[in-house]
Amino acid sequence: MERSQDEYQRILRRHQREKKELQAHVVVMKNEVPKSDKRKRKQLLLEVARLEAELEQKHQQELEKFQELFPDNSGLSSVTEDLAKMDLENQPPRILKAQKRRERRVALERERQERIAEAQMEHLAGYRRDEEERLATILSARNLELKDIPSDGHCMYRAIQDQLAFSVTVESLRSRTADYMRKHVDDFLPFFSDPETGDAYTRDDFLRYCDDIVGNATWGGQIELRALSHVLKTPIEVIQADAPVFIVGEEYTKKPVILVYMHFACHLGEHYNSVKPLEAGAVGGAAPRLF
Structure with missing residues (x-):
């Protein structure tokens, strides 16, 4: 005992x-x-x-x-x-009846919230399955398939890193992106505003944003993609399930890097994945570099 x-x-x-x-x-x-x-x-x-x-x-x-x-x-x-x-x-050695009633109400409310959360998760899972099916159809038509990238805040940079023909670290891609944006402040600053107030970014706000690109695992978006296309001198295509292909760096002639942008891929929402040739996935071999 x-x-x-x-x-x-x-x-x-x-x-x-x-x-x-x-x-x-x-x-x-x-x-x-x-x-x-x-x-x-x-x-x-x-x-x-x-x-x-x-x-x-x-x-x-x-x-x-x-x-x-x-x-x-x-x-x-x-x-x-x-x-x-x-x-x-x-x-206290004795729990008052009122306290018991409060605890019971808290327990019931927690159960209700858990049921709501479960229903919302099922709903989200349905969106995710639908998005994956539509993307699979789009990629298959281009003889491609999805290649999963970890959802760690670096997904956009990792997806690009995956397709480059030369070796480069995520840290280097982030640093080079921030450096390019700092050197071309006037090209990028008009697109930035405070998400809470809507006020336009000052130059100092913008430079702090560039510092965060290097120092934190911040999500990358269209502006960072545009900077990277200039850094790499390469077009970047972004495929989505419910929108036309988005392309930056069209002025360059290299074979494009292709990313897949997903709205419901992970628990925090938006996510970038890479792609690979469909044949490689079908036979289980290693996917060749796309550019």
């Missing part, structure tokens, strides 16, 4: 640690998404709800498995109660 109770305590302590680790991870995720980007914030909340639900399910399964291994441990419930109070201070 004593050995099983010790093991049960270890499991519960680990569960508490994993919950705290998830909370810390959620804080990092929230810091990576601008508060002004309501769409990404909404998708972030869905992802947080999914992660919390998965952890809760994992913990429940582990406790059920333990109960199966030690079915005769009647004193384990008291151990659970004691551990649940470890982080509380000055906890």
Whole structure:
């Protein structure tokens, strides 16, 4: 009995640690998404709800498995109660009825939010499947298929890196992009404004934005793509499921880099992937460089 109770305590302590680790991870995720980007914030909340639900399910399964291994441990419930109070201070010995009602309402609201989050995740999954099917049709017509790129904030640069015939790091691509934009401030500054106020960027605002390109895992977009097309002296095509192909650097004659822009590819929304020749994927061989 004593050995099983010790093991049960270890499991519960680990569960508490994993919950705290998830909370810390959620804080990092929230810091990576601008508060002004309501769409990404909404998708972030869905992802947080999914992660919390998965952890809760994992913990429940582990406790059920333990109960199966030690079915005769009647004193384990008291151990659970004691551990649940470890982080509380000055906890009164008797919980008032009003407090119980509040806890019940909180629990019911959490269940409701989890159901909503689950329904939204299913809805998002449907959009994702539909987008993937349409992109597969578009790419197949060009004898191409999707090549997955990690969704780590560097996806646009990694997708370009994947198709270059020469070796270059993501850090170098970011640095060269920022350098080009700094040297051509007047070409890019008119396209920048504060996402919250709508005010036009000052020159200092723009230069700080360029610093973030180098120093942070910030998402890249059309403006960075335009700068990269000049840096590489190469056209860049962006294929989407619901829009015509977007091309920057049309004045260059090299074979273009081809990216796939997806709205519903990952939990934070927009994402860039690379492409590869369809034959290579079909036979399982290595995809040749596209340019």
